[in-house]
Amino acid sequence: MSVPTFSPWYPRLFFGLLLLVGLWVVDDYGISWDEAIQRRHGRVSIDYAAEKLGLPPPALEPDWHLEDYQWANYGMLYQLTANLLELQFGWQDDPYQYYRLRHYLNFFLFWLACYFFYRTLRLRFPARDWYPLVGTLVLVLSPRIFAHAFFNPKDHILLVFYLINVYTLLRFLDRRSWSNLFWHALATGLALNTRLPALIVPLTTVLILSWEMLRERPFSRQNLWWIGAYLPLSVVFLVPFFPYLWEDTFRRLWAAFSEMSDFAWEDYVWLFGQQLFALDVPAYYIPAWILITTPIIYLLFLFVGGYAALRRTVGALKKGRLWQDGPGLLDFAQLGLAVGPILVVILLGSTLYNGWRHLHFVYPSLVFLLMVGVEYGRQHWARPQVQSWVLGAGMALTAVQMVYDHPHQHVYFNAAIQGEPLNVRFDMDYWGVGFRDAFLQLARQVPEGEVRRIKCETWPCKDNLLALPPEARKKLVWEDKWHLADYLATHFIWPGTRYYVRDRIDHYAYPAVELRPSGNLTIGIYNLKVPAKPQEE
Known part of the structure; x- marks a missing residue:
């Protein structure tokens, strides 16, 4: 399953236009609640890093020290980068400029993630040039995802590096080599440096390689060597951008994972007119938010793609396997990467915030399954051209809605939500x-x-x-x-x-x-x- 070279001009045109649109509208978006908090995280980390490196401390946050800081267990890759750029330009006392800088940085990272998503779809659909571009356009024309790409300094940074990490995983599974493993370990370290829920990707990597070892006869020593190299390399790439881990690395890393699974936010969220305690939301909370904030046409193809991937997996299980071929392996991995985190937060009863922004990182995998649904429809429906028109119409209507709502796509609800004013039924802005x-x-x-x-x-x-x-x-x-x-x-x-x-x-x-x-x-x-x-x- 080889990846062909890029077509000469239309992917470049697409990404060029996407970059221009983003730069055109970036100043329209406001400041989100978490931006000031995340900025302070980075400033505390810079002070700590300067102290440990023996450099003159900038004393950006003199009242805080990272070792006693409540959020010390968070990776600081983005926060460090944004604060260092702010200091370099001399904008540390100008809120207009330092927030603007972060919005530009946020969108550039999202644009980069879209490119890697395009490459991911090329792995799955090497013979269909337009599939990867359509799938990437679906990702862009997802109202809440697009808006958060400008102002979300936490959840969408995870989406970016999670998506890149997924690409390197699928590329490694498609073409096993030490160089591809190296890049996958680098991407894993960077993803874990944004938010620790990215742990699902290295877990998936180890599980797939371990499964192959269990079912292969004779025992596959190559996979054992790959696992043995991948995990330490990922930690090596994690630590430099995570200053809190510079000392007592493994104890602090374990503490960070423990806190991630037991974080308490004693507040309330709203869904369907109910005020729900964040520590005790119902199991349907995340699925419900996904269903009511994703365009309905997208959901139809997503369900078809999920069915196709699950059917392919069940067919492989009957033969004692989890997948039968290269596309089956990619579909199986994306199905797990999309559904796995949702199931984990439901089973663990994790604390959940307003909406589903904290799980936006699974959305690219859902779009991947959507495109699997498009392919399945073209192969099995009597009139495959109809589904192309349906998807195209859904994308066009969504684009019109996004333009009409600009710059407030982050409060988008699909047509299934009608009736009483939404601001007394849901968390809005x-x-x-x-x-x-x-x-x-x-x-x-x-x-x-x-x-x-x-x-x-x-x-x-x-x-x-x-x-x-x-x-x-x-x-x-x-x-x-x-x-x-x-x-x-x-x-x-x-x-x-x-x-x-x-x-x-x-x-x-x-x-x-x-x-x-x-x-x-x-x-x-x-x-x-x-x-x-x-x-x-």
Whole structure:
């Protein structure tokens, strides 16, 4: 199953256009809740690394030390890179620039991941030139995935390096060589340096090689040598970018894995109008979020692809194998890499956050299965051209919706969700990304030379306010005292505000700006200088 050379021009055109589109819209996206936190993680790590290397410590976070830091067990590859670039450009005191830098870096990494996803699909469909491009376009035209590619500094960094790691795994399985194993170990170390859930990839690697050893007669010593080299190499590539592991490496690494499986976040999430405790969400939580935030046409082909991959695996099991050929091995691996992490969090009862962003990293594997479904349909349906039109129509409608909702694709729901206002049934803009757009709209209402004071309910609101472009920043300032503020800015994360705005109680009756992508309220700015409407008894 060899990989042909690239076609001369259309992949280059596709990735060139994707890069241009991303650079064109990158400034439209706001600051997410985790960006300030992740920035601090990197600053604490830089101080620690400088101390251990005997360099003059920059003292970026003088009140913190990594060994006592609550999040010391997190890999810091992205955070270190972003902070070092920020220091290099001298932007450490300019929120507008240092957040902008991170958004550019985020999108570039996503663009790179799309390229590796294209290469992954080339491994699976070497004879069908257009399949890899269509699959890559499906990944891009996935509203929540696309939006998070700009502002998510944690979960989508994992998606990027997980996807690259999956590619190196499949490439190694397709063409066994020491050089391919080396690159796979490097990708594994980098993926584990983003988030430890990437552990599923080295586990899959070891399980596949071990399975081959068990079923081969005589015993395959080559696989044993590969496993023996792969695991230590992965650790070697993990440690340099993970300063906390520079001392007492294996004990701290074990502690990091233990904390990953037992992390407590004592807060609540919303789904279908229910307020759920994050430590005790139902088993259907993640599957439900995937089903309601993925375009319906994509889901249809995904189910077909999942069925085809499972059917192929069952057929191999009847012959005492897990796969029968090269494509079967790739499908089996991607099926496990897509479904495995979801099953793990369900079986372990893991703490889950708002939506399913923390498991976005499995989505490329789901798209891979979607393309397996496309192939299965063309082979088995009476009129294969129909499914091409159906998928094309679904992609076109999704693209139109993404343009219409821009830059708020992160609150996309598919057509299955109808009825009562979504902001009283689901977590919407829980990260506060839309504050930027709302503030820019408000700034346009303020006459030149005048200033308005904004009361924020959460820090993403303040971060977005401080990181506005200079011309808008002159008109809007942060105000902590209610009686001095002109406006209240909110993203309705507190239970009461969801219903107050629905019923237009108090200052929620006087909106200055309300963002409603696809008609669904996500962000509001309300006038506090208008007499409050009395609440009915």
